[in-house]
Amino acid sequence: MVAAVEGRDDMLEVRNVVKRQGLRETVSDVSLSLRAGERLALLGHNGAGKTTLIRMILGLTRIDGGSISVFGNRPGDGKARRITSYLPESVVFHKSLSGLEQLALFARLAGQPVKACAPLLERVGLSDAANRRVGAYSKGMRQRLGLAQVLLGRPRLALLDEPTSGLDPISRHDFYGIVDDMAAQGTAVLVSSHALTELEARTDRIAILRAGKLVAMDSLENLRRRAGLPIRIHVRAADGHADEVAGTLGGNRMNGCRVELSCTADQKMARLKAITALGDAVADVDVVPPSLEDLYRHYAAGEAGS
Amino acid sequence: MIRRISAIAGAELRIALRNRWILIATSLMVLFSLALTFSGSAPTGALGVDLLTVSVASMTTLSVYLVPLLALLMSFDAIAGEVERGALALVLTYPVSRGELLVGKLVSHLVVLSLAVFLGFGIAGLAAWLAGGASGESLAALLRLCWSAVVLGASFLAIGYALSSVARSSSAAAGLAIGVWILFVVLYDLGLLGALVFDGGGFFTRKLFPLLLAANPADAFRIFNLSGAGKVALASGLAGATTGLPSWAVLVSMFGWPLAILALARLALKRVEP
Numbered sequence: 286m287v288a289a290v291e292g293r294d295d296m297l298e299v300r301n302v303v304k305r306q307g308l309r310e311t312v313s314d315v316s317l318s319l320r321a322g323e324r325l326a327l328l329g330h331n332g333a334g335k336t337t338l339i340r341m342i343l344g345l346t347r348i349d350g351g352s353i354s355v356f357g358n359r360p361g362d363g364k365a366r367r368i369t370s371y372l373p374e375s376v377v378f379h380k381s382l383s384g385l386e387q388l389a390l391f392a393r394l395a396g397q398p399v400k401a402c403a404p405l406l407e408r409v410g411l412s413d414a415a416n417r418r419v420g421a422y423s424k425g426m427r428q429r430l431g432l433a434q435v436l437l438g439r440p441r442l443a444l445l446d447e448p449t450s451g452l453d454p455i456s457r458h459d460f461y462g463i464v465d466d467m468a469a470q471g472t473a474v475l476v477s478s479h480a481l482t483e484l485e486a487r488t489d490r491i492a493i494l495r496a497g498k499l500v501a502m503d504s505l506e507n508l509r510r511r512a513g514l515p516i517r518i519h520v521r522a523a524d525g526h527a528d529e530v531a532g533t534l535g536g537n538r539m540n541g542c543r544v545e546l547s548c549t550a551d552q553k554m555a556r557l558k559a560i561t562a563l564g565d566a567v568a569d570v571d572v573v574p575p576s577l578e579d580l581y582r583h584y585a586a587g588e589a590g591s
Numbered sequence: 592m593i594r595r596i597s598a599i600a601g602a603e604l605r606i607a608l609r610n611r612w613i614l615i616a617t618s619l620m621v622l623f624s625l626a627l628t629f630s631g632s633a634p635t636g637a638l639g640v641d642l643l644t645v646s647v648a649s650m651t652t653l654s655v656y657l658v659p660l661l662a663l664l665m666s667f668d669a670i671a672g673e674v675e676r677g678a679l680a681l682v683l684t685y686p687v688s689r690g691e692l693l694v695g696k697l698v699s700h701l702v703v704l705s706l707a708v709f710l711g712f713g714i715a716g717l718a719a720w721l722a723g724g725a726s727g728e729s730l731a732a733l734l735r736l737c738w739s740a741v742v743l744g745a746s747f748l749a750i751g752y753a754l755s756s757v758a759r760s761s762s763a764a765a766g767l768a769i770g771v772w773i774l775f776v777v778l779y780d781l782g783l784l785g786a787l788v789f790d791g792g793g794f795f796t797r798k799l800f801p802l803l804l805a806a807n808p809a810d811a812f813r814i815f816n817l818s819g820a821g822k823v824a825l826a827s828g829l830a831g832a833t834t835g836l837p838s839w840a841v842l843v844s845m846f847g848w849p850l851a852i853l854a855l856a857r858l859a860l861k862r863v864e865p
Contacts, residue, residue: 340680343680343684345680345683345684345864345865346864347864363686366684366685366686367686370684371681371682371684373677373680373681375677376677376678376681377674377676377677377678378678379602379606379678381606381609381610382602382603382605382606382609386602386605387602390598390599390601390602391685392597393594393595393597393598393684394598394685394686394687395593395684395686396594396680418609434681
């Protein structure tokens, strides 16, 4: 019963998908699913297979093994195309058309009313440039125009390929705001990125591709727990106590008065007790949890033998 | 379907207008037609035909070179260019079929070509009429020239789309297009001419040559216009070359080519991975 309901909720179902280029597998045995209203960040280095996977979901690239279902439809067929929208990584619109004309073309192709275009341009902050030619747009503006066409007709599945690369921090923030709105309206959103920042971390689940293989797919908390990355503790010794502190605690002596320790999450309190037991010999303590970058590197680069 | 085709055709027309393709193609046709009409006006007295008749004969020869060139220039980039820009991938995620895309582009390019041809030949024809007179027959020949030039253009537009789908890049498609133009418009005739000289009036000259001539869409267009209307044929002297050619052969070639190559282009486009 539960499985059946889940099956119906799945907007996207990718099962054991394989793509070969010559003898090399650029995507190997990838499975993932996406429910309505869910946000999934698909992370990986350049060449990890993110774009290939997205293109297979769109039906632009043939699948060499496995299967993909877009709400029960084959990728690229009429129904799948009607409910899916896509933002390519580097979108080059025709430079002679204005932003509004370009969006109107997409609206007509999608069978949407052309009058829906102006409000969408306003939503992505392009109202003032609506009648200017795309040739005069900056990269950020072109990206916004690309996002506007994603919003056409309230898609049920949105695939955004590195949408924020080349955007300034404020635009990136606005961008993820729109992604959140789409998800709130029930759209399943897949966002690919080559970095894990606070913005990507706000998604519901994170999938990480390494050399075509899915090496992780979970919520941020679970990824953190499973990685078991060490917590670093920076201890600053009081004047003249550096040798005493380093000798008692172990760890690396960084310079005249600093000592760096690392420990696992469950050792943390014990280490802190040992530090406070040194009393006045310790001048200051910093506890540094593993950063998002550390976490991403752990999975995406295959550090620590995982 | 109609809505999507007209959406694509509309956008393409707008682009053609903005990047001055319409202006360039039309002024090219007007200029050349006017120049030919007045520089080629000498034989009117000798042949006893009006200036417009001679002008139609000259403009036919012009069209054989210029219309395929214009058509290929408009179409070679149609698919390869969009693949390079990444635009085709995005468009094909919309519920529009590759066939609709192709037809939409064809419609817009045919409109541009028709504008250029009808305006160019129309203005030159009007000038010839005013300067040296015209008759019902020569006006009919002008009209026939105009629409058949658009049909000729359709063949080469379709060739351009097929090349553009097969080529890996826009610049490779451009190279192929130039090659096709030289092959069909220049080398083909030279080859036939060489064979004629070699054959010296034998089987090839009597049976094979007229069919081979009609098999090339550019030559079919030439025959259709130059040997069709009696007086134009007189002004051009082509009539002798095509005796023994069934009249349907020319029409089949003229209309068969664009349809067949368009079907080929559709197949080639199907294999494109954007």
